[in-house]
Amino acid sequence: MLICWKSRHKPSSGFLSTCFKWDFTLRSLYVLFTLVLNISCYELATETNKIVQKDAQFDFTYNDEVNTGIQTIYAFNHTVSRNKTEGVRVWVNLLTNNTKSPILFVVRQKQAVLSFQVPLILRGLYQRKYLYTQVGRTLCQPPTRALSETEYFYVDVSTLSSSTIKYQFSVSRVDSFTLQTDLKFSFTATPSQPQYFKYDFPDGVDSVIVKVNSQTNFPCSVMSIQDIQCPVYDLDNNVAFIGMYQTMTKTAAITVQRKDFPSNSFYVVVVVKTEDEACGGPLKYYPLLPDQLMDPGNRSKTLDVVVSPAIKSEVYVMGMLFCLGIFLSFYVLTFLMACVESKRGHHKRECHPDMSPAETGKGLVTPLPYEYGSVADNGSSFSSEAITDSIASAEVHYGYMERSLESVGCSRQDSLSSVEEDDYDTLADIDYDKNIVRTKKYLCVSDLARKDKRILSKKYQIYFWNISTIAVFYALPVIQLVITYQTVVNVTGNQDICYYNFLCAHPLGALSSFNNILSNVGYVMLGLLFLLIVLQRDMKHNRALVRNDLAALECGIPKHFGLFYAMGTALMMEGLLSACYHVCPNYTNFQFDTSFMYMIAGLCMLKLYQKRHPDINASAYTAYACLAAVIFFSVLGVVFGKGNTVFWIVFSVIHILATMLLSTQLYYMGRWRLDSGVFRRILHIVYTDCIRTCSGPMYIDRMVLLVMGNIVNWSLAAYGLIERPSDFASYLLAIAICNLLLYFAFYIIMKLRSGERIQCLALVCILFTAVVWGFALFFFFQGLSTWQKTPAESREHNRECILLSFFDDHDIWHFLSSIAMFGSFLVLLTMDDDLDNVQRDKIYVF
Numbered sequence: 001m002l003i004c005w006k007s008r009h010k011p012s013s014g015f016l017s018t019c020f021k022w023d024f025t026l027r028s029l030y031v032l033f034t035l036v037l038n039i040s041c042y043e044l045a046t047e048t049n050k051i052v053q054k055d056a057q058f059d060f061t062y063n064d065e066v067n068t069g070i071q072t073i074y075a076f077n078h079t080v081s082r083n084k085t086e087g088v089r090v091w092v093n094l095l096t097n098n099t100k101s102p103i104l105f106v107v108r109q110k111q112a113v114l115s116f117q118v119p120l121i122l123r124g125l126y127q128r129k130y131l132y133t134q135v136g137r138t139l140c141q142p143p144t145r146a147l148s149e150t151e152y153f154y155v156d157v158s159t160l161s162s163s164t165i166k167y168q169f170s171v172s173r174v175d176s177f178t179l180q181t182d183l184k185f186s187f188t189a190t191p192s193q194p195q196y197f198k199y200d201f202p203d204g205v206d207s208v209i210v211k212v213n214s215q216t217n218f219p220c221s222v223m224s225i226q227d228i229q230c231p232v233y234d235l236d237n238n239v240a241f242i243g244m245y246q247t248m249t250k251t252a253a254i255t256v257q258r259k260d261f262p263s264n265s266f267y268v269v270v271v272v273k274t275e276d277e278a279c280g281g282p283l284k285y286y287p288l289l290p291d292q293l294m295d296p297g298n299r300s301k302t303l304d305v306v307v308s309p310a311i312k313s314e315v316y317v318m319g320m321l322f323c324l325g326i327f328l329s330f331y332v333l334t335f336l337m338a339c340v341e342s343k344r345g346h347h348k349r350e351c352h353p354d355m356s357p358a359e360t361g362k363g364l365v366t367p368l369p370y371e372y373g374s375v376a377d378n379g380s381s382f383s384s385e386a387i388t389d390s391i392a393s394a395e396v397h398y399g400y401m402e403r404s405l406e407s408v409g410c411s412r413q414d415s416l417s418s419v420e421e422d423d424y425d426t427l428a429d430i431d432y433d434k435n436i437v438r439t440k441k442y443l444c445v446s447d448l449a450r451k452d453k454r455i456l457s458k459k460y461q462i463y464f465w466n467i468s469t470i471a472v473f474y475a476l477p478v479i480q481l482v483i484t485y486q487t488v489v490n491v492t493g494n495q496d497i498c499y500y501n502f503l504c505a506h507p508l509g510a511l512s513s514f515n516n517i518l519s520n521v522g523y524v525m526l527g528l529l530f531l532l533i534v535l536q537r538d539m540k541h542n543r544a545l546v547r548n549d550l551a552a553l554e555c556g557i558p559k560h561f562g563l564f565y566a567m568g569t570a571l572m573m574e575g576l577l578s579a580c581y582h583v584c585p586n587y588t589n590f591q592f593d594t595s596f597m598y599m600i601a602g603l604c605m606l607k608l609y610q611k612r613h614p615d616i617n618a619s620a621y622t623a624y625a626c627l628a629a630v631i632f633f634s635v636l637g638v639v640f641g642k643g644n645t646v647f648w649i650v651f652s653v654i655h656i657l658a659t660m661l662l663s664t665q666l667y668y669m670g671r672w673r674l675d676s677g678v679f680r681r682i683l684h685i686v687y688t689d690c691i692r693t694c695s696g697p698m699y700i701d702r703m704v705l706l707v708m709g710n711i712v713n714w715s716l717a718a719y720g721l722i723e724r725p726s727d728f729a730s731y732l733l734a735i736a737i738c739n740l741l742l743y744f745a746f747y748i749i750m751k752l753r754s755g756e757r758i759q760c761l762a763l764v765c766i767l768f769t770a771v772v773w774g775f776a777l778f779f780f781f782q783g784l785s786t787w788q789k790t791p792a793e794s795r796e797h798n799r800e801c802i803l804l805s806f807f808d809d810h811d812i813w814h815f816l817s818s819i820a821m822f823g824s825f826l827v828l829l830t831m832d833d834d835l836d837n838v839q840r841d842k843i844y845v846f
Contacts, residue, residue, distance in 0.1 A: 056155075061170040063095075066103060066159050074155040076171055081148045085141050085198050087177025090155065092118050093168040094133040101161030105135075109153040112140045112230035118167065120192045121293070122236055124275040125283065130296040136193035138174060140230035143263065179268065179307050181208070186304040189221070189272050191296065194234040196226075196269040199307050207257040207310040210268055211503075212303055217249040219299040220279035220792060224269040225254055225493075227261055232269065239271045246495035246502075247792040249279050253502040254495060255310055272301050279792035311506060311805055316514075319806035323518055326815065327525040330822070334529060338536070443845035448615045448669075449558045460562030460610070462620040467566045467599070470624065471573045478580050478592050485584035486510055496791035498584040501784040504801040504808040515801075516582035519811035522818030523575025530825050531568035534561050537829070556836040557843065558614045563607045567825055570599045575818065587638060587787040594729045595631050600821065601736035602627050607828055608747055612845045616669055630732065637728030648724050652717040655735075659713040663706040667699060701846050705746045712738055726788045750846040751831075762830040769823030776816035782809040 056062070056074040064072060080086065092105060102117040120132045159165060176185050179199045189195045201208070212223045226232060226243035233241045246252050258264060274296065277283045489497050490510060500513045508514035538561045544552035574596040581593035602623065610617040633651060641647050697703040716735050725731045785794045801808050835843055
């Protein structure tokens with residue numbers, strides 16, 4: 001042909017026809033040769049790769065073998081109906097120990113494909129590999145529209161192994177694949193043989209709670225709630241891809257709402273994990289070789305599942321009405337008491353200069369055997385024990401300090417009482433008067449109430465405005481953060497992020513545990529009520545001042561309400577931030593629940609001290625700076641304190657040093673300086689009071705309080721250093737509460753010892769508050785969850801609701817603790833009402 005086309009001569013017609021004949025013949029021979037070759041190759045492949053198809057039966061175990069030349073197809077058919085879902089489960093057991101070339105099983109259904117290999121290799125932490133030779137999988141059953149139809153599915157078995165591999169294979173129907181309401185069903189699962197079941201919402205039920213329980217902690221497992229769709233994610237490495245899930249040891253519970261599942265049904269998936277580290281269990285050794293296969297051991301777990309209807313909307317309404325009704329009753333009771341008090345209009349006696357607390361109130365105990373305000377005692381009270389600024393410069397002003405104390409007696413009408421605060425703190429002569437007055441052996445309230453009342457009122461009002469500012473700047477990012485937490489939980493479905501009491505967590509809207517949030521309303525309502533009570537007292541006192549009432553001007557404990565306003569605001573913020581914490585409780589935001597508890601404890605101690613030390617109480621800036629340092633250490637302790645010896649040593653040292661500095665400040669009424677000469681002055685006191693002459697402490701009552709306080713704080717510091725508790729925030733709160741209770745007990749004892757009495761209203765508040773605190777602490781220590789453990793371990797402490805099928809033990813703690821805090825505030829507000837008609841130079845300082 002090429003010759004024909006390349007000829008130099010012009011071809012004739014006969015010659016052209018001959019060339020076309022040769023071309024056609026060659027092409028025909030090529031096609032025929034190719035066809036014969038393909039047929040031969042196909043026959044050869046058919047002889048080497050044998051495909052066997054079997055009409056298989058349910059509930060029959062097939063003992064077969066497979067290699068690279070054999071592929072087996074099992075054909076199944078079964079009847080499915082629209083009103084009944086029947087579960088189908090595939091089980092495979094590998095008989096030949098061959099891990100290099102696994103068997104591949106492919107299940108082909110009408111609307112889904114499932115594939116897995118045997119042996120099945122599942123990965124753990126640090127790339128550990130676990131090999132399973134027995135595999136069981138449940139086939140996905142998508143809903144059918146027909147009333148009844150026959151469904152076919154095929155199981156293809158193949159491998160690339162040249163050697164023959166023996167296996168056992170069976171397909172069976174799953175009994176109780178569809179769960180029934182309130183009917184418990186038991187089953188067994190392993191990492192390679194997960195289980196899942198279907199649940200259909202019955203008519204009239206909008207939400208259910210799915211509970212899975214086991215008698216054993218380990219192996220660790222996962223419960224997941226997934227929508228009715230294929231594929232179902234039922235292996236350890238993919239169960240978290242979709243739906244809601246939580247790890248479990250003995251207990252797991254998830255509340256499911258109908259609105260989240262358009263098909264009105266869902267799957268309950270239970271997967272056993274390859275390792276127990278997620279549930280707080282031990283972690284196996286690190287494999288020596290990167291591809292080393294580890295023996296999983298026996299990781300079979302028996303569990304039972306039950307689905308129960310959740311509470312109805314009527315229970316939500318009842319819970320909210322109950323909560324509001326309890327705290328509104330306090331408003332009603334307060335209003336009634338105010339009406340009775342106004343109607344009685346009891347006449348208060350005038351302020352008598354010569355009347356003592358015992359004479360005014362017919363004291364319950366005998367007064368102290370000495371007169372706190374006597375000039376004879378005060379004149380000899382200035383010993384070398386007082387480490388004061390004046391002692392440091394005694395050579396210059398010695399004559400001035402030796403002047404008679406009669407000019408600075410206990411009378412409120414002293415000329416120094418009109419000096420404003422700034423002048424009082426800066427004028428040199430006034431400064432020396434401080435040293436004389438505040439270092440007297442026996443003090444009365446008028447000695448420490450010399451500053452102008454208007455200046456002090458402005459000073460203490462700063463407490464309220466500062467805490468209001470702090471609350472706004474603190475609360476806004478907290479609210480934003482917890483909303484983000486809740487969004488993450490709802491989007492990812494990870495129920496391990498938040499430590500709820502899942503057996504009593506009632507969702508509402510986007511909130512997962514509405515009842516724990518609702519129960520915090522008591523803090524807000526009672527905090528507001530306390531502010532109203534304080535406001536009423538403040539207005540009443542101001543009216544008395546306008547009338548130039550002698551009792552308001554010269555008698556009783558000086559009335560400063562700024563700290564009370566701050567306490568009420570702190571109680572309201574505690575409720576708000578506690579609610580924010582319970583949106584998603586975990587260790588990273590526990591400080592939201594405790595920050596204002598520290599503030600409440602600190603403000604209560606400051607208020608107790610301010611009652612009889614109004615001139616020398618800490619300023620708002622100093623107080624809040626110290627509380628900020630406490631919260632700072634709280635954050636450090638939560639983040640770095642767990643098992644960190646260095647942190648605990650540093651904190652214990654700081655704790656002890658702060659206790660000693662505060663003790664010195666309180667003992668000397670602020671009349672000392674921390675400078676380079678402090679050690680010289682300490683040595684001087686030790687020499688004069690302990691070596692040269694053995695003399696006891698000048699201020700015995702103060703010394704007793706401070707010794708007890710140091711014993712308590714040193715003991716708490718030693719406990720923290722030795723035990724190193726994992727819940728550092730609660731440990732820090734315990735320190736604050738212990739110091740507050742110690743100071744309060746000391747105040748009450750000294751009040752009675754000084755011949756004062758406790759009026760009926762204050763006594764009722766004390767007894768009522770003590771009882772409520774007792775019950776509140778009982779419910780607090782029930783421990784329904786704890787973020788000190790893993791989420792799975794925390795769920796072991798979960799309990800059912802105990803009040804109205806809506807509130808749990810922790811909710812009752814919220815109710816009772818808010819009432820107890822409100823009662824504690826009332827105690828501080830009313831405990832010194834018996835002194836309202838007593839001259840201030842007759843009221844003792846302790």
